[in-house]
Amino acid sequence: MNWERLGKEFQLIGQIAQKAGSLKPADKRVQIVQAIGDDTAILQLNSPAQLLWTADMLIEGIHFRLDLCDAYRLGWKALAVNLSDIAAMGGTPVGALLSVAMPEERTGDWWDQFMEGFLDCAKTYQTPLLGGDTNRSGQITLDVSVLGLAPSLGATQRNQAQPGDFLFVTGALGGSRAGLQRLLAHGFEQANAQDPEAVETHLKPLPRLEEGHIAAQSGVSAMMDISDGLAGDLPKLCAASGLGAVVKTDQIPIHPAVDRWLDAEQERARFALEGGEDYELLIAVSPEQADSFSSRLKAVPITKIGYFTEEPEIWLEEPDSRRLPLQGGWDHFGG
Amino acid sequence: MNWERLGKEFQLIGQIAQKAGSLKPADKRVQIVQAIGDDTAILQLNSPAQLLWTADMLIEGIHFRLDLCDAYRLGWKALAVNLSDIAAMGGTPVGALLSVAMPEERTGDWWDQFMEGFLDCAKTYQTPLLGGDTNRSGQITLDVSVLGLAPSLGATQRNQAQPGDFLFVTGALGGSRAGLQRLLAHGFEQANAQDPEAVETHLKPLPRLEEGHIAAQSGVSAMMDISDGLAGDLPKLCAASGLGAVVKTDQIPIHPAVDRWLDAEQERARFALEGGEDYELLIAVSPEQADSFSSRLKAVPITKIGYFTEEPEIWLEEPDSRRLPLQGGWDHFGG
Numbered sequence: 081m082n083w084e085r086l087g088k089e090f091q092l093i094g095q096i097a098q099k100a101g102s103l104k105p106a107d108k109r110v111q112i113v114q115a116i117g118d119d120t121a122i123l124q125l126n127s128p129a130q131l132l133w134t135a136d137m138l139i140e141g142i143h144f145r146l147d148l149c150d151a152y153r154l155g156w157k158a159l160a161v162n163l164s165d166i167a168a169m170g171g172t173p174v175g176a177l178l179s180v181a182m183p184e185e186r187t188g189d190w191w192d193q194f195m196e197g198f199l200d201c202a203k204t205y206q207t208p209l210l211g212g213d214t215n216r217s218g219q220i221t222l223d224v225s226v227l228g229l230a231p232s233l234g235a236t237q238r239n240q241a242q243p244g245d246f247l248f249v250t251g252a253l254g255g256s257r258a259g260l261q262r263l264l265a266h267g268f269e270q271a272n273a274q275d276p277e278a279v280e281t282h283l284k285p286l287p288r289l290e291e292g293h294i295a296a297q298s299g300v301s302a303m304m305d306i307s308d309g310l311a312g313d314l315p316k317l318c319a320a321s322g323l324g325a326v327v328k329t330d331q332i333p334i335h336p337a338v339d340r341w342l343d344a345e346q347e348r349a350r351f352a353l354e355g356g357e358d359y360e361l362l363i364a365v366s367p368e369q370a371d372s373f374s375s376r377l378k379a380v381p382i383t384k385i386g387y388f389t390e391e392p393e394i395w396l397e398e399p400d401s402r403r404l405p406l407q408g409g410w411d412h413f414g415g
Numbered sequence: 416m417n418w419e420r421l422g423k424e425f426q427l428i429g430q431i432a433q434k435a436g437s438l439k440p441a442d443k444r445v446q447i448v449q450a451i452g453d454d455t456a457i458l459q460l461n462s463p464a465q466l467l468w469t470a471d472m473l474i475e476g477i478h479f480r481l482d483l484c485d486a487y488r489l490g491w492k493a494l495a496v497n498l499s500d501i502a503a504m505g506g507t508p509v510g511a512l513l514s515v516a517m518p519e520e521r522t523g524d525w526w527d528q529f530m531e532g533f534l535d536c537a538k539t540y541q542t543p544l545l546g547g548d549t550n551r552s553g554q555i556t557l558d559v560s561v562l563g564l565a566p567s568l569g570a571t572q573r574n575q576a577q578p579g580d581f582l583f584v585t586g587a588l589g590g591s592r593a594g595l596q597r598l599l600a601h602g603f604e605q606a607n608a609q610d611p612e613a614v615e616t617h618l619k620p621l622p623r624l625e626e627g628h629i630a631a632q633s634g635v636s637a638m639m640d641i642s643d644g645l646a647g648d649l650p651k652l653c654a655a656s657g658l659g660a661v662v663k664t665d666q667i668p669i670h671p672a673v674d675r676w677l678d679a680e681q682e683r684a685r686f687a688l689e690g691g692e693d694y695e696l697l698i699a700v701s702p703e704q705a706d707s708f709s710s711r712l713k714a715v716p717i718t719k720i721g722y723f724t725e726e727p728e729i730w731l732e733e734p735d736s737r738r739l740p741l742q743g744g745w746d747h748f749g750g
């Protein structure tokens with residue numbers, strides 16, 4: 081297709097199409113018929129299947145600041161946060177649409193680097209870019225939509241946790257928050273020099289696709305990703321399942337960047353569980369399945385941090401058995 | 416699910432879920448397993464099928480102005496423009512995701528009316544709302560993503576027009592532009608009093624889903640919707656198919672609102688073909704199929720306005736056979 085003929089918007093789209101190349105989804109049940117170049121992407125699905133579909137918006141000034149985030153990692157993150165939602169269902173990504181609004185002055189180098197980050201994430205997790213929308217705007221707004229296929233056992237939802245199920249979490253919590261606070265306090269250059277791991281954890285999350293897939297194939301009860309902090313997301317899982325939970329504060333796996341950021345030792349657990357954008361997985365597993373499940377997860381550590389209860393309250397339990405109700409988490413329209 | 420427990424953002428989502436109800440897609444090949452209430456929607460597809468997938472962004476100040484567009488019709492339009500892309504493939508919609516960023520003061524009456532418009536459109540075209548994302552922002556940005564299923568013959572793309580094919584257009588052109596210009600000149604109240612049909616045509620487009628489906632089932636060569644004006648979109652169809660075209664200016668069906676807006680008679684055709692947001696369909700049909708195809712379209716008028724050529728140029732042909740090259744159309748990043 082001859083894009084050049086059709087003006088600057090189509091030059092932009094033509095360049096994206098060229099860079100996106102001919103990446104294919106990992107799942108062989110689906111083939112791409114039409115990708116970038118039409119208003120509508122076409123996918124051929126060769127067998128019955130469960131489709132997973134999600135979208136996440138990132139807005140300049142709300143979700144990111146251009147002085148604190150380079151274009152490459154913003155591109156990566158815009159896709160990665162959506163892949164995390166597919167991971168939370170145990171699914172495999174099939175493709176992505178990218179809608180972007182931006183000032184015209186961003187269409188040069190900044191955009192090239194943004195797309196490099198987006199497409200590196202796409203290649204890493206085999207998620208072909210299939211289309212989207214490009215627009216002018218005073219501020220950058222990104223909306224990414226991702227389609228995936230559920231594993232053969234079906235998607236793992238958040239509403240099937242059972243009383244007595246153990247509560248597991250992948251990786252470690254609070255690293256992203258430590259990175260963000262360091263960025264806010266010192267700016268990108270200095271924060272990145274002080275603790276590049278913290279900055280990387282915040283700006284370039286790694287969706288737990290493999291771990292989510294293994295969990296779903298192991299038949300865990302319920303799963304979701306942690307985007308609004310354990311304190312924000314565990315209540316959602318509990319509400320969906322009609323349960324409560326007990327979380328043992330001394331069992332929460334705390335990211336090492338938290339220790340490098342915080343002075344006061346006693347606040348570590350609260351800092352970690354109230355931190356947003358960890359993109360780890362929260363998993364409910366029956367006690368019978370817990371050992372065989374956790375032994376299958378090798379690449380990323382997994383930690384048992386509590387259990388689910390029939391009573392609807394959610395408690396933080398200190399090592400001395402003292403209990404405090406869980407509060408907190410991020411509310412986009414909250415006070 | 417008990418949304419109230421989870422703060423204001425979840426109250427908002429809970430209200431949406433309640434209003435969205437349990438609408439089902441028309442195509443029985445697909446069932447909804449999980450809609451609003453999870454980060455990810457789940458669809459069960461019961462047979463092999465071709466999936467259609469599109470997204471369109473609407474931005475305050477770029478695509479709409481709140482003083483010129485009521486919330487109800489903005490909600491309708493946000494979904495309708497995406498359904499138009501599904502119509503252009505001959506598909507049937509399966510569901511929608513709505514990502515929205517808005518100032519907090521919009522979360523009251525304005526939002527209720529917006530959702531009423533969105534969900535009325537959803538009901539009219541059997542497109543259940545399955546999820547999305549809600550965010551705070553200084554200006555309103557809407558991104559809607561729609562999934563559809565292609566008809567049994569497969570999706571009609573824009574790259575298969577053949578030399579000699581006739582060029583048809585549904586409905587009439589320029590009405591949306593006439594409505595927009597009237598709104599810009601006189602404001603909503605006065606424009607709506609002067610010519611409510613023009614205002615309605617601009618603010619509440621009707622996606623040609625039935626017409627697109629009939630066209631695809633009739634085996635037309637190529638199809639696309641007109642969102643950037645005939646002058647903007649015909650070049651895309653021609654470029655995709657590697658063809659040129661001749662458009663007879665006196666055959667272009669001109670919306671009656673154009674006559675009520677324009678003084679100078681001779682500019683009518685150019686005004687209509689350079690107008691954006693008509694959301695009519697542009698269809699390439701072989702001469703052999705033209706009669707049987709056009710006789711199947713009953714609810715909406717359809718007009719033959721020209722033909723495709725092997726030579727790549729696109730010409731406007733006047734009644735005296737004088738030819739002018741086609742230029743124009745809307746470029747989001749153009750000068």
